[in-house]
Amino acid sequence: GVFIDLGGVDGLLHITDISWGRINHPEDVLNLDETVKVVVLDFDEDKKRISLGMKQLTEHPWDSLPEGIEIGTKVKGKIVNVADYGAFLELQSGVEGLIHVSEMSWSQHLRNPSDFLEVGAELEAVVLTIERDDRKMSLGIKQLTEDPWTKADVVQKxxxxxxxxxxxxNLTNFGLFIELEEGIDGLVHVSDLSWTKKIKHPSEFVAVGEELEVQVLELDIENRRLALGHKQLEENPWDTFETVFEPGSVHKCTIISKMDKGATLELPYGIEGFCTTRNLLKEDGSKADAGETLDFKVIEFSKGDKRILLSHTSIFKEGSEKPVKKKPSKKASVKNLEATSSLGDLAALSSLKDKMDDAPAKKPAKAKKAAPAKEEAPVAEEVAVAEPAVEAESAKAKKAAPKKAAAAKAKPKAKKAAASAKVEEPEAEAKESEESKEEPTEDKK
Incomplete structure (x- = not known):
């Protein structure tokens, strides 16, 4: 500030009270021994201090601001200050507007305002908000150009x-953001960076500031979203890999890294595969280590999951890569057993019926005796086979076996009775015919 001699008493004229406009140093406006008019703003009798003001002698510039300046109006001015959050544009002495850094460019990536503007630069801006009572105004520069998302050719472009x-x-855990032009950004998901490499973080593939070629996958004008992909610039190599890495084929692979569950392998054409720990065993009994290049056999290829499983052990040890067969469930065993027993019973009954039909009527007794014996034999065999299998499976199956056997035995008995009835009917008819022949003989006598 400046100390003013009031005639034996000094008063302080603060720098902010010298002019309505922005000044950097009092000597920009005042000189030593210069006589000026001031107004007393405050008097502190205890501390013997007097606060003076000079700008208060003139009208406030905001009061003389033209009424035509309103929201949307284009104004011109000079940059008088640049801060981290924005820059101040002076329209006239004492009237300034703030240009926030977010209003300097359509780009969503905020940078330092000094990258856009410098003190003393003259430029044009658009009024975004104005409050005459509070003497505040916010301005924007990017509004001088068209919003790139509203351009007519954005859909075709x-x-x-x-x-x-x-x-x-920008890089994130799930992908990276690419600026195609000012205000148009797109997201490349980490899974769309490479067909062959498993990338955990985008920093493994690219760095901030680098250029990257991409292809548009999705476009959402309403929400201003753009989905991009880098690997789509090339054809899906997995269509070709399906014929190259067939199960059973052997390839030279390098172990990239090892973990508890297994190791990651680098195959030809830059593709990656996986080998479980037990399949890393060498012929001499040692385990393959990271950095080694060995022959590996493909044991599984999945185009949909983009996964290749390999084994080094299976090259010299057959069967090491065979999957473990699942044991059949107890319920399935019991059902199969029941189905077998039922089919055996039907076969036995069918055989018995055929033999009875072919046998002569004079030998019904032999047929009746042979049929049960032949029929009971397969049933007995079925029960004999069924009982050990069911005992091995469950206690419930043990109880089911005797019931099946009993049912099987009941069927031939019923069949036997039916057969006996059929044999007796011809004998009765024979007797009646003989009696009918004897009647005429008696009449003749």
Missing amino acids: YAIGTEHKGVVR
Whole structure:
């Protein structure tokens, strides 16, 4: 500030009270021994201090601001200060507006305002808000140009399938953001960076500031979203790999890294595969280590999951890669057993019926005796086979076996009775015919 001699008493004229406008040093406006008019702003009798003001002698510039300046109006001015959050544009002495850093560019990646503006630069801006009572005004520069998302050609320019080149602006755990042009950003998901490599973080593939070619996968104008992909610039190599890495084929592979469950392998053509720990065993009994290049046999290829499982042990040891067979369930065993027993009973009954039909009527007794014996034999065999299997499976199956056997025995008995009835009917008819022949003889006598 400046100390003013009031005639034996000094008063302080603070720098902010010298002018309505912004000044950097009092000597920009005042000189020593210069006589000026001031107004007393405050008097502290205890501390013997007097606060003075000079700008208060003139009208406030905001009061003389033209009424035509309102929201949307274009104004011109000079940059008088640049801060981390924005810059101040002076329209006239004492009237300033703030240009926030987010209003300097359509780009969503905020940078330092000094990258856009410098003190003393003259430029044009658009009024975004104005409060005359509070004497505040916010301005914007990017509004002087058209919003890139509202341009007429944005749909055709960024149509699905079109290819573009952009600058990597930000990296995240799930992907990276690329700026195709000012205000147009797109997301490349980490899974869309490479067909063959398993990338955990985008930093393994690209760095901020680098250029990357991409292809548009999705376009959402309403929500201003753009989904991009890098691997889509090339054909899916897994269509070709399906014929190259067939199960059983052997390839030279390098062990990239090892973990508890197994190791990651680098196959030809830059593709990666996986080998379980037990399949890393060498012929001499030692385990393969990271950095070694060995022959590996493909034991599984999944195009959909983009996964290749390999084994080094299976090259010299057959059967090491065979999957473990699942044991059949107890319920399935019991059902199969029941189905077998039922089929055996039907076969036995069918055989008995055929023999009875072919046998002569004079030998019904032999048929009746042979049929049960032949029929009971397969049933007995079925029960004999069934009982040990069911005992091995469950206690319930043990109880089911005798019931099946009893049912099987009941069927031939019923069949036997039916057969006996059929044999007796011809004998009765024979007797009646003989009696009918004897009657005429008696009449003749």
